[in-house]
Amino acid sequence: MEKGGKGYSSLNKGGKDDSPAKSAKGRRVQFAEDSFDPISGSSPMSGGKAASTQFKGGKGEKVANGGKSTGSKSSKSSEFGIEQELPKNVKCVMNCEAADILQGIQDRMTMLSKDPAIKIPVSFDKGLQYAKSNSHYTKSESVRSILEPLADLGVSEAELCVIGNVCPQTSEEVFALIPSLKVRRSTIEGLVREILRELGKLKKPM
């Protein structure tokens, strides 16, 4: 992202500042309102309002030095969930599930790769490595069945997958990271705690 790069305008302020800013802080990173539109086509960032997913409160830290955020608002996109970004006919797959699928393919590929006519997608290795590194549970098939009761209470498949991928420690973490679940908090919080207890039994040792 470079100063004066094509198609970029201010992210945070005004939205109309096209000239590279030479503030005391140095270069400003600028992004166009329309060039970083979400693929779903929802409205671009309005002037002065960053389209960031931000969280209120400051409790808890999954990471060693994660800080509290100052009070901030959720973006419109997070209110409607990640589904806005996805085509209709897709199924969301958790990292642990993808790791199993891709590892199975790789095991068969040792035979297939001897045939030079068989082409492997360039993203396969990176996809497999990512899935395995970010797979936190020992039994992927059990993870989905443990999370499934949340679907009956209106939680979307994409939201279930984010929970499965993030491997949260507490219900606070779940609602902080997935703001679209907050509207159902009173209904699902007890179930979320129970589910996290069950998932905790499946976690891979560090």
Next chain:
Amino acid sequence: MFLKVQLPWNVILSPESLEASDLKLQESIIIRLLDDFAAKKATKDLGYYIAVTTLKRIGEGKVRQHTGDVLFPVVFSALTFKICKGEILEGVVHKVMKHGVFLRCGPVESLYLTNLKMPDYRYVPGENPYFLNDKMSKIGKDVVVRFVVIGTKWMEADREFQALVSLEGDYLGPVSSPAEI
């Protein structure tokens, strides 16, 4: 996140690659399908093409006039990877600059985290620069960081995605010391 999708494609075989036996013909169709799939790399709707998982069916071949090629309608399932706005992901820092860091996450190589979206972190210059906050949490090369995606961009010419990410929010930030992702 990873997506599983069922796709109807047309696989075209030239007359030279048509085989007499059904088994050989099926093999040719599958090889061609894998070839076309690998060449696709990524699309705006589905993200990065990772792997063909299952072949559902191969339809009846139709001869194309003038060329003699045969078109086979094929339905198959595939795994793809797409980054979505609002999603929580973990990536590895691969480049540190004064005003932000670049991360990679799976097949996505260009995720940018500006210092404006790293609350309380300040740049520490040097041969191996990094960002540091008051709690001595460090964001430098090879550090794994959990972030939220705040914007994505599809680059048609390169067939790849770029993304803007942020650490503004609870439970976001460095996850561990340098690690492979």
